[in-house]
Amino acid sequence: MAKILVVTSGKGGVGKTTSSAAIGTGLALRGHKTVIVDFDVGLRNLDLIMGCERRVVYDFVNVINGEATLTQALIKDKRLENLYVLAASQTRDKDALTKDGVGKVIDELAQNFEFVICDSPAGIETGAHLAMYFADEAIVVTNPEVSSVRDSDRMLGLLASKSRRAEQGETPIKEHLLLTRYNPERVVKGEMLGVEDVEEILAIRLLGVIPESQAVLKASNQGVPVILDEQSDAGQAYGDAVDRLLGKEVAHRFLDVQKKGLMQRLFGGRE
Amino acid sequence: MNIFDFFRERKPKETPASVAKERLSIIVAHERGQRSQPDYLPALQKELVEVIRKYVNIDQDQVQVALENQGSCSILELNITLPDR
Numbered sequence: 001m002a003k004i005l006v007v008t009s010g011k012g013g014v015g016k017t018t019s020s021a022a023i024g025t026g027l028a029l030r031g032h033k034t035v036i037v038d039f040d041v042g043l044r045n046l047d048l049i050m051g052c053e054r055r056v057v058y059d060f061v062n063v064i065n066g067e068a069t070l071t072q073a074l075i076k077d078k079r080l081e082n083l084y085v086l087a088a089s090q091t092r093d094k095d096a097l098t099k100d101g102v103g104k105v106i107d108e109l110a111q112n113f114e115f116v117i118c119d120s121p122a123g124i125e126t127g128a129h130l131a132m133y134f135a136d137e138a139i140v141v142t143n144p145e146v147s148s149v150r151d152s153d154r155m156l157g158l159l160a161s162k163s164r165r166a167e168q169g170e171t172p173i174k175e176h177l178l179l180t181r182y183n184p185e186r187v188v189k190g191e192m193l194g195v196e197d198v199e200e201i202l203a204i205r206l207l208g209v210i211p212e213s214q215a216v217l218k219a220s221n222q223g224v225p226v227i228l229d230e231q232s233d234a235g236q237a238y239g240d241a242v243d244r245l246l247g248k249e250v251a252h253r254f255l256d257v258q259k260k261g262l263m264q265r266l267f268g269g270r271e
Numbered sequence: 272m273n274i275f276d277f278f279r280e281r282k283p284k285e286t287p288a289s290v291a292k293e294r295l296s297i298i299v300a301h302e303r304g305q306r307s308q309p310d311y312l313p314a315l316q317k318e319l320v321e322v323i324r325k326y327v328n329i330d331q332d333q334v335q336v337a338l339e340n341q342g343s344c345s346i347l348e349l350n351i352t353l354p355d356r
Binding site for chain 1: 284286287288289291292294295296298299302303306
């Protein structure tokens with residue numbers, strides 16, 4: 001039985017697409033057949049982060065409208081055997097996604113994949129609603145910053161009341177907190193909310209903490225999911241989060257200030 | 272600086288992060304409270320104001336509607352402030 005995961009946040013720019021790409025790739029790396037679906041109709045970007053933007057022929061809306069089959073629209077990743085991407089459409093039609101249409105596509109994907117990752121758009125409009133509607137589990141991406149935490153709490157409310165599981169009275173969506181762009185140095189100085197603070201306010205299970213890292217921009221520039229940069233702190237932190245998602249007990253890393261050596265102090269960090 | 276300020280400064284130092292946490296805790300708790308209320312309350316409030324306005328001139332914020340759940344029964348509380356004559 002496939003697991004439908006939504007990566008959501010409410011607020012924009014917190015790292016939903018980066019996280020969807022990293023987690024989807026991480027699951028495929030660990031041998032699970034995974035598809036990542038971009039729900040951001042009109043503002044497609046997952047293809048760029050995954051590095052397959054030039055191979056998009058058919059998209060999600062084409063499949064819903066019956067203009068292409070799912071097999072035609074799925075883009076196979078060039079690096080990994082088990083990884084596929086379904087791109088969002090660039091249409092300006094706000095009603096391109098329908099509940100029935102999305103439901104059918106998700107059902108078909110669920111028959112062929114172990115994990116279906118739904119990369120939600122920002123906001124609480126149709127795209128965001130449909131991205132989370134069919135989910136079994138939700139990864140709530142949050143920055144340690146007031147507006148992001150507040151929006152995440154709002155999304156948690158919607159997950160608990162406006163999803164298929166909520167409407168049909170099934171067991172609720174399992175919620176995970178993914179804290180991104182975390183800067184331990186600023187937390188120590190009292191300039192940034194700490195991981196315990198955010199956990200206390202949102203009161204959901206912590207899946208992982210991704211440190212603010214130059215590797216993320218470097219990876220997106222190149223169209224390589226950051227988890228494939230195994231030397232980087234962010235890549236390793238995403239790796240840990242994927243292991244936890246698969247039920248492994250992994251200690252949290254990158255929560256404390258890294259002590260710099262003398263040479264690093266003199267010449268500055270390159271990473 | 273008065274004597275009270277002297278004691279206040281002994282409290283744990285207020286950092287930008289602690290201010291953020293306090294503000295967030297308050298607003299999140301407030302919004303969670305509203306979340307459990309049914310969707311029709313704002314519409315109900317608006318229509319009540321319209322009905323009352325037929326007789327007395329009041330503003331939107333002079334009618335407060337709240338729904339409280341106590342075990343198996345719910346109490347709909349209406350608080351209408353009439354203007355001074």
